[in-house]
Amino acid sequence: MKQEVIPFTGYQKLVIFLLAITQFTVILDFMVMSPLGDILMKSMSLKPSAFGIAVSAYAFSAGISGLLTAGFADRFDRKKLLMFFYFGFIVGTFFCGLAHTYVELVAARIITGLFGGVIGSISMAIITDLFSLQQRGRVMGFVQMGFGASQVLGVPIGLYLANFWGWEAPFLMVASLAIIIAIIILIKLKPITAHLAIQKDKSALLHLWHTVKKRKHRIGFTSTALLSIGGFMMMPFGSAFAINNLKITNEQLPMLFMISGLSSLVIMPIIGRMSDKISKFKIFAGATIWMMGMCVLYTNLSATPFWIVVILNILMMMGVMSRMIPSSALTSAIPEMEDRGAFMSINASLQQIAGGVAAAVAGMIVVQKTKFSPLENYNIVGYVIVVISIISIFLMYRVSKMVTEKSSEIDLAKVEEEIVLSEGI
Template structure:
């Protein structure tokens, strides 16, 4: 037996620079996610002030998603033809400009236009970030990386939403958007100054026509199942979230000033659940953790969407469990889908994948706005109908992701076999 391997110190999971990349991408995602999420709790303030209906508010939410989907498709052909760092800086700058326009909106139609601009740029940021993660981190640790980056989801609730709601209550609903712009300047500057180029994929490009590259990526039969799975994955959040604050106040009897507590406490627990579910996905199997998270989420959705007036502590408990399931689904499904594309297609794949997610989310938000109505007592009606639709979509996704998992397992087995028989690296992605 070779004793050398037994005494050799274990290699750290992540280098110092890799920790920096994870942290800065998570902070960047925090601002992008907060920009989308803040619309939901602000709905209870924006709707009466701008005198808009639930259907109009649903359109405002879906406008961001649909424009993000359009920009993702337009960017797909070019996503693998540039240094990913430069792409990230370009789209993030546009995102901050769009958010500033939201902060200056004097009426509904200006806000609608500003949301479209924000979506055009913000919708591509997530796909570029995921392409960077996939380029730099091997599959064995990618669940943990995704889990840490998904902490941005928790941070937006713990820090962003309570502070944003406080500012909205104290000043005006415009204030949270100014907060995002100011906070977003920080990661933008750090990325420009400190992040190294991410351009190793450029050496693998053999197609000089961006539109041909996009068409081949879209029509690749190995990618279609992942795109379809992502389409349904978006349904849940985009259906329930836009009217979450309205439902909490009008139906559950939660006071508007208690919303920061509701979102903040749920977010604190999400800080733990994000990395934990990513770690468990790496250790126990990503699909197993996804299935467990889906079952937990479905149970909580069924309970939550059928509640009447409920004590704040009970609502918080249900939200904590629901977000635990959501984060388990997000971290593990993202890690699995990220393993599908070939290195030379990653940017295009991630852009298209983000686009179909945004299109599906925009459609879901629009449908939700058509399903939800206000009763004579101003309570939201048919929220439980949305819950049924969400649960049905989760059941279908569980089946679809099972086959995605099998596809990834086959690919990883092929990579392992190649490494055993060849000294050439299968993927040689480094930061230069």
């Protein structure tokens, strides 16, 4: 059934832009670890398991940070929270660029994760506060374009910088860009405080407990965690697999990420509009089934011509992106306004922790005998993703059902209110 498309105001468009460029830097900081994987593993003589820990260090610290701050997320102006954590993210990213050893890099990733991992949940809470459910699919489509933009612009530029000045250069680039963005947000974004007027819990810990104990919240948390496990397992070793198994060259790698990112920029707004017009769950289920098939095909490849690798990456990206947008929009509709900050923080925390577990597990599954040997057991990662994705479809169906029931209750309440008002007149 088609739904009415509600247009954005001028200020809403500005908010979308600010959140999108913020997400661009945060996602780029995380995303750049994957394409730098082969360079880092060779320069630091790292085994896949050690690199998996370097990737998961960010995710675990981000998850822990989110849980620790969840109880406070609805007790402050969301703009102030965003600025605080974004500043910490900038400092941590600079430390990544100044690291010279594996231990220093892992420590810097932990610091970055402690701050950067909370930014996504704050952005989600802002989106849910300022945009109706009928607008959120389009908002998610634009904000999550940061994922595609990071691949089109950030990752290729980062790889070129890494080839000339070392793997530290991309992190310094991200931190410098983030400083400029932080200044713009400070000047342009208005305070977001509507949730403070309806906050009932006096204790942050009590608020956290009230958020976790709700059954509908736990269903949302579980679905998000499983989505993250499926999404993160292939990512850390993507560049190493492309170079050592598919025989892509270091010079071709930036082009591969750029083309995949461009496809994301085209796909995401389209999926966002579709999810606002038709069933979000149907889009999610179809995209997940598509992604499962592409994962199995891709992870079983050996040496492959570059143009075929590009096409397969685009097709796989279609599945990945097309499930992210409707799932985010559906999950955002679960909590009430007074719980949104805490819900989004916990949700993002579990997402990060699940991603950290996925990266660490993938590091234990994947084996590489020497620095230049093909990765082994990468196809097993693909099969694990299939199993997890099937379960995630079932859980997202339950989320969709809850959201539909909630919307029906709200509509019924409006009708009853109108009847009472008309009778009073």
